[in-house]
Amino acid sequence: MKKLIIPTLAAIIACPAFADYSNSTSTWQPWGWDMYVGLHGGLSYTNLNYSFNNNKESIGDLAWQGHAALGLELCKTLRTELEWSIFSKTKDTKDFGDAGSYEVSTKLQTLLMNFYMEFGDWKIVRPFVGVGAGVGFAKIDAKNPAPSFDKTKFSAMGTLGITFDMERFAIDIAGRYNYVDIASGLHNFGGDIGIRFMF
Secondary structure: OHHHHHHHHHHHHHHHHHOOOOOOOOOOOOOOOEEEEEEEEEEEEEEEEEEEOOEEEEEEEEEEEEEEEEEEEOOOOEEEEEEEEEEEEEEEEEEOHHHOEEEEEEEEEEEEEEEEEEOOOOOOEEEEEEEEEEEEEEEEEEOOOOOOEEEEEEEEEEEEEEEEEOOOEEEEEEEEEEEEOOOOOEEEEEEEEEEEEEO
C-alpha cells in the first residue's frame, strides 16, 4: 500500500506547479470545465457497530482524516471529483458479556465519486453541499475468538461547508459524514479544511 500512497500524494502535490495561470481570468466561468486537485485534512469520530457473542457494542474513537481529490468544475455552481481518503487507526475496548472484554481496531480507506453544489452569487464566499458514493476498504481486527475481517464494501458521504474562492485556488471548510456498509454499520463524523488548486 505504501508503494501506491507515496507516488499518488507526490503527484497530487506536484500538479499545481505545472498549472498554467497565464490566461486565467475567473475560475468560475459558466459551463467551464476547469480541472483542480485538492488536499484536505481534519479530525473525525468513528463509530463501528460490532457484534460478538450475541452482544452488539458501539466501538468509538477519534481519527485523523486526509483526502486527496482530482476534480472538474462543470459550471458556475457544480463540480465533481474522484476522492481517495485515509483515516487513522481507531480502537476501543468493550465488554461482550460472558465472553469478556475485547479490543477492536479499525483501519479505513475510501474511494468516492463526489458531487458538489454551491449556492449564492457571492464572488468569494459561497456555501456548498455535497454527496458521494463509492467503496470503503475496512480492516477490523479483534482478538480471537472475536471475528476479524478485511472487506471492501459500499460507502457514502454527505457534507456541508463554505468555499473561499480566490480564482486560482479555493479554501474549503466543511463538516462531513461517511458511512461504510461493514459489520452492522460504520459511521464517521468529522470536520476538515483544505485547499483546491485550479488549472
